[in-house]
Amino acid sequence: MSWLTWLQDLGKDADGMAPGFQAQPEYLAVCVLLPVGVGLLVGVSLRLAERVLGVELGRGGH
Amino acid sequence: MSGGDFVLGLGSFPYLIFFGLLIGGLGGFFGVGGGFLMVPMLNVVFGVPYHIAVGSDLGQMCGMSTAATVRHMRFGNIDFKLGFLMIAGTATGVEAGARILELLKHAGTLTIAGHETDAMSLVMSLVYAALLIFLGQAMVRESLRTIKRASGRVELASEAPASPVASRLRTMKLWPMVNLPASGIEAISLWVILAIGFATGFLSGMLGVGGGFIRMPALVYILGCPTVVAVGTDLFEIMFSAGFGVFTHSLKGNVNLVLVLALLIGTTVGAQLGASYTRKAGGPWVRFGFGCLAFVGVVMVAVKLWLKFTQG
Numbered sequence: 387m388s389w390l391t392w393l394q395d396l397g398k399d400a401d402g403m404a405p406g407f408q409a410q411p412e413y414l415a416v417c418v419l420l421p422v423g424v425g426l427l428v429g430v431s432l433r434l435a436e437r438v439l440g441v442e443l444g445r446g447g448h
Numbered sequence: 449m450s451g452g453d454f455v456l457g458l459g460s461f462p463y464l465i466f467f468g469l470l471i472g473g474l475g476g477f478f479g480v481g482g483g484f485l486m487v488p489m490l491n492v493v494f495g496v497p498y499h500i501a502v503g504s505d506l507g508q509m510c511g512m513s514t515a516a517t518v519r520h521m522r523f524g525n526i527d528f529k530l531g532f533l534m535i536a537g538t539a540t541g542v543e544a545g546a547r548i549l550e551l552l553k554h555a556g557t558l559t560i561a562g563h564e565t566d567a568m569s570l571v572m573s574l575v576y577a578a579l580l581i582f583l584g585q586a587m588v589r590e591s592l593r594t595i596k597r598a599s600g601r602v603e604l605a606s607e608a609p610a611s612p613v614a615s616r617l618r619t620m621k622l623w624p625m626v627n628l629p630a631s632g633i634e635a636i637s638l639w640v641i642l643a644i645g646f647a648t649g650f651l652s653g654m655l656g657v658g659g660g661f662i663r664m665p666a667l668v669y670i671l672g673c674p675t676v677v678a679v680g681t682d683l684f685e686i687m688f689s690a691g692f693g694v695f696t697h698s699l700k701g702n703v704n705l706v707l708v709l710a711l712l713i714g715t716t717v718g719a720q721l722g723a724s725y726t727r728k729a730g731g732p733w734v735r736f737g738f739g740c741l742a743f744v745g746v747v748m749v750a751v752k753l754w755l756k757f758t759q760g
Contacts, residue, residue: 407701425514
């Protein structure tokens, strides 16, 4: 669970003394890269699976 | 209230994956994103504050739409020129929506009839209830019409006609005019494209929904896009609006990465399972079921709001 703790820790305020939430650069990067990375991985994997298996899988909601 | 104030217990990670699986499955089954169910249910079931639910749901949606766009690209049904032009309106809308949510987040509490409740929960619950009622009744009415058509009680119409407003917007000659060869559109005002982007972006930024239920009909009936191109371009636009949305909400501390990961895992698997079952079930009864499900969502939001209002 250490990587989950790491993800949770990333969301902590970078500067607790400053007004409002001060995002850490790593937090900002992971917020965008995590979904895009997982999305690319899933999309490419499904396309490969369709090509290899020769079937069209369901397209899902989005 | 900053993003750091809400801590999600890691013990709820498996439950959130299951929740994502359920919503993703429903979304895949009904052929929709499910964002309008995801955010209120995260609040009702897990007690996730609305601003965190919106920011994190946009992260989940960004991943799902990226995967869907990658798969859809092979069909060549994305009008990239239209998509990129719309981005300016979408980005402005997402930012405006996120800032409205930020205002609500800091609005504090309201006292109504001697009961105190926080302004964000009250406003967002009411907005979501209205949205779910609108979508639910639209889906139920459309599915019942289709069922009647199939049974021969209503005459078949080839395609729903565009409304007078849609026709007027389509023929408006407000400079600059752009042509969209991929969609077969000779000339359309750029302002119409930007306005559609802004409206759907605003909904994404404030409510964490994809906005396809507005963008899709707008692309088809206002711009005159072929439906297949509208589907592909809508996916592309959701990917951008969710991507920009998760970025701007992360600046405001509204994204919980553990929640994003759990939802991503659950929804990607669930959407595939749901989509494979919908082939077996399919048809207007599926959409009728979805419409009823939206009304169940309304009841849950109303009960949660009532309890919060009366018990504090």
